[in-house]
Amino acid sequence: MSAVKSLLIALGFVGLGLAYLWQASGLPAARADDLLGPATMPFALGIALIVLAITLGAAALAGGAGDAGLVPVRRQHLVVLLGILAYVAAVPLAGFKASTALFLFAGALWGGQRVVPAGLFAIGMAILFHLVFELLFRVALPRGLM
Amino acid sequence: MGDVVQGILSALQWQTVVASALGCALGIVAGALPGITISMGLVLLLPVTFGLDPATAMSLLIGVYTGGMTGGSISAILLNIPGTPSAVMTGIDGHEMARRGQAGKAIGIAIWSSFIGGWVGWAALVLLAPLLARVALSFGAPELFALMLLGMTVICSFSEGSIVKGLLAGVVGLVIMTVGMDPVVGVERFTFGQVELQAGISFLAAMIGLFAIPQVILGLRSEGPRPPSRPPEVPFSEMLPSLGDLRRILKPSLWAGAIGTAVGIVPGTGGAIAAVLAYDQARRMSKAPQEFGKGSPEGIAAPEAANDGVTGGALIPTLTLGIPGDPPTAVLLGALVIQGLYAGPLLFERNAAVVYGILTTFAIAKFWTVILTLLGIKAFVQVLRVPASMLFPAVAALTVVGSYAIRNSVFDCFIMAGLGVLGYFLTQWRFPLMPIVLALVLGPPLEEHLRTSLVISGGDVTTFIRRPVSAALLALAVLMVAAQLPWRRWARALAPITVGSSPGGRP
Numbered sequence: 087m088s089a090v091k092s093l094l095i096a097l098g099f100v101g102l103g104l105a106y107l108w109q110a111s112g113l114p115a116a117r118a119d120d121l122l123g124p125a126t127m128p129f130a131l132g133i134a135l136i137v138l139a140i141t142l143g144a145a146a147l148a149g150g151a152g153d154a155g156l157v158p159v160r161r162q163h164l165v166v167l168l169g170i171l172a173y174v175a176a177v178p179l180a181g182f183k184a185s186t187a188l189f190l191f192a193g194a195l196w197g198g199q200r201v202v203p204a205g206l207f208a209i210g211m212a213i214l215f216h217l218v219f220e221l222l223f224r225v226a227l228p229r230g231l232m
Numbered sequence: 233m234g235d236v237v238q239g240i241l242s243a244l245q246w247q248t249v250v251a252s253a254l255g256c257a258l259g260i261v262a263g264a265l266p267g268i269t270i271s272m273g274l275v276l277l278l279p280v281t282f283g284l285d286p287a288t289a290m291s292l293l294i295g296v297y298t299g300g301m302t303g304g305s306i307s308a309i310l311l312n313i314p315g316t317p318s319a320v321m322t323g324i325d326g327h328e329m330a331r332r333g334q335a336g337k338a339i340g341i342a343i344w345s346s347f348i349g350g351w352v353g354w355a356a357l358v359l360l361a362p363l364l365a366r367v368a369l370s371f372g373a374p375e376l377f378a379l380m381l382l383g384m385t386v387i388c389s390f391s392e393g394s395i396v397k398g399l400l401a402g403v404v405g406l407v408i409m410t411v412g413m414d415p416v417v418g419v420e421r422f423t424f425g426q427v428e429l430q431a432g433i434s435f436l437a438a439m440i441g442l443f444a445i446p447q448v449i450l451g452l453r454s455e456g457p458r459p460p461s462r463p464p465e466v467p468f469s470e471m472l473p474s475l476g477d478l479r480r481i482l483k484p485s486l487w488a489g490a491i492g493t494a495v496g497i498v499p500g501t502g503g504a505i506a507a508v509l510a511y512d513q514a515r516r517m518s519k520a521p522q523e524f525g526k527g528s529p530e531g532i533a534a535p536e537a538a539n540d541g542v543t544g545g546a547l548i549p550t551l552t553l554g555i556p557g558d559p560p561t562a563v564l565l566g567a568l569v570i571q572g573l574y575a576g577p578l579l580f581e582r583n584a585a586v587v588y589g590i591l592t593t594f595a596i597a598k599f600w601t602v603i604l605t606l607l608g609i610k611a612f613v614q615v616l617r618v619p620a621s622m623l624f625p626a627v628a629a630l631t632v633v634g635s636y637a638i639r640n641s642v643f644d645c646f647i648m649a650g651l652g653v654l655g656y657f658l659t660q661w662r663f664p665l666m667p668i669v670l671a672l673v674l675g676p677p678l679e680e681h682l683r684t685s686l687v688i689s690g691g692d693v694t695t696f697i698r699r700p701v702s703a704a705l706l707a708l709a710v711l712m713v714a715a716q717l718p719w720r721r722w723a724r725a726l727a728p729i730t731v732g733s734s735p736g737g738r739p
Contacts, residue, residue: 106407106422109422114419122682123417124416124417127679128421131410132407134399135403135407138396138399139400142396142397145394145396156661156662157662159657163449166448166452167449167656170445170449170628171649173632174645174646174649178642182633182636186629186632189625189629190625190626193624193628194625196452197620197621197624197625198619198621199619199622215633223279223280223637225279225637225640226640228636228642
């Protein structure tokens with residue numbers, strides 16, 4: 087199972103390398119004053135990506151170290167990951183303070199806190215961020231569209 | 233001489249000294265809290281340094297680096313939960329001693345041996361860095377290209393996991409680096425028409441995402457050991473070692489400091505390796521090796537001194553060559569860039585005062601770490617009780633505000649989150665993240681030196697092998713990769729195929 091996963095990961099990197107090479111093909115080539123040009127480095131990297139990914143896949147097939155010790159992606163990790171992505175997506179819409187308070191509240195609840203401590207923690211941290219970043223460091227935090 | 237005095241004076245200004253103390257305190261907290269690494273503590277503080285002058289900013293961050301190394305031992309000794317990977321070895325004898333009711337003595341040994349080891353690293357830094365910088369000043373573009381390639385190769389080779397994964401991670405970092413304006417002729421690459429991508433991927437946002445987000449995801453619902461509701465008492469008087477104890481730990485601490493310094497100089501190694509090597513050496517040298525693992529003072533002193541020796545060692549290639557020795561120094565390299573300073577031999581020539589300021593503040597941080605740990609141990613122990621359910625969401629919020637504050641851009645938050653997700657999956661798939669971070673830092677100058685070399689040589693690729701220094705560095709890079717490849721395993725894997733496919737092959 088681990089070898090299959092490693093092979094899939096390697097294939098993913100091969101795909102990434104091919105897509106990168108395809109995009110690099112649209113870059114201008116070398117000029118007299120710049121013998122390598124903007125495209126050479128991406129081409130070299132694309133090829134390196136594909137060669138290394140194939141090596142990784144081959145190592146997985148041969149049962150080498152390339153496939154050893156893959157840690158399964160757990161469902162609760164994915165929940166936290168989606169929560170973070172939703173939080174970041176909410177920042178330009180709801181503003182930093184509101185989305186942060188909501189995220190902290192949800193995060194604390196998910197982590198096992200009760201409603202009241204989680205709520206106090208969320209509000210307290212949102213105020214602290216406002217004091218430190220907006221008032222002390224003069225960072226204009228996103229206010230959102232709402 | 234004027235630069236030396238100016239550097240020392242800048243490090244002795246009150247705001248710089250206060251920043252150093254604050255950094256040490258935050259570093260001890262970051263090091264002590266399981267799941268919060270020193271690198272994470274540093275990246276979360278980076279946005280705070282935007283408005284600070286170079287001396288104050290570097291004091292703050294070097295304080296975190298130095299304090300973090302000692303902080304890691306607090307949770308390792310008291311709770312047997314190492315705050316940092318390099319504190320794992322400290323926990324073996326430290327926790328045994330704490331279980332016998334000598335927690336204060338164990339922490340005291342850790343503090344003082346860290347102090348001794350740290351000075352060994354500092355002395356090496358002060359003596360070797362200017363010499364190495366002077367040698368590196370004679371390097372041209374081909375040598376600098378070869379040097380950066382070697383640095384990247386070393387880190388990819390020595391990273392945890394297979395070398396193929398290390399190299400792949402390095403290439404992924406370089407791929408990310410190519411997004412934005414081309415560094416030589418200013419052509420847009422891989423921007424997909426996005427104005428925000430023209431300036432490239434902010435490596436600070438990338439660092440925040442790669443270092444912090446995977447830890448948040450893994451830490452929020454961690455099933456690891458939980459701190460007890462009442463951590464053990466650590467009396468102040470116990471932390472002051474007797475003359476006999478000091479005499480017993482002095483020699484192993486000096487040795488371990490030297491081992492840590494040597495390990496730190498090699499890019500990509502770090503405190504965990506140094507701690508293991510120093511522990512082993514201390515056991516060999518000890519008059520009571522049977523006590524190791526059962527609460528031996530030398531067993532605590534050696535890994536702790538090695539950890540702190542690493543800090544000085546790792547700063548040598550970082551400051552002189554621009555190649556970070558470990559993940560925290562990669563962040564320090566980024567902090568210098570924020571200040572408009574580029575680590576490397578030219579830093580010693582053009583900004584010598586800043587360099588000597590850093591060396592001085594590094595020494596000050598060692599005093600602060602001892603003073604703060606001794607006086608604030610009760611507070612630091614209380615910090616260990618902060619529940620993960622509050623700590624990690626707060627860290628996630630800090631990553632968002634930190635990445636936003638770099639350029640006041642929400643786009644950087646998306647970049648940070650995207651790379652954080654990538655970092656999480658790569659962590660689970662056992663890919664090292666350090667090569668990606670290093671590629672982001674070294675990628676642009678690497679490409680620039682490569683292209684400049686070819687322009688100067690009129691397109692002659694042999695320029696890299698005709699110049700002895702660059703040829704030697706490139707040969708070393710190739711050897712480094714070749715030495716790490718699993719030749720024997722490949723030969724074993726291929727053997728049945730070769731035998732089977734050969735008609736006359738013998739079994």
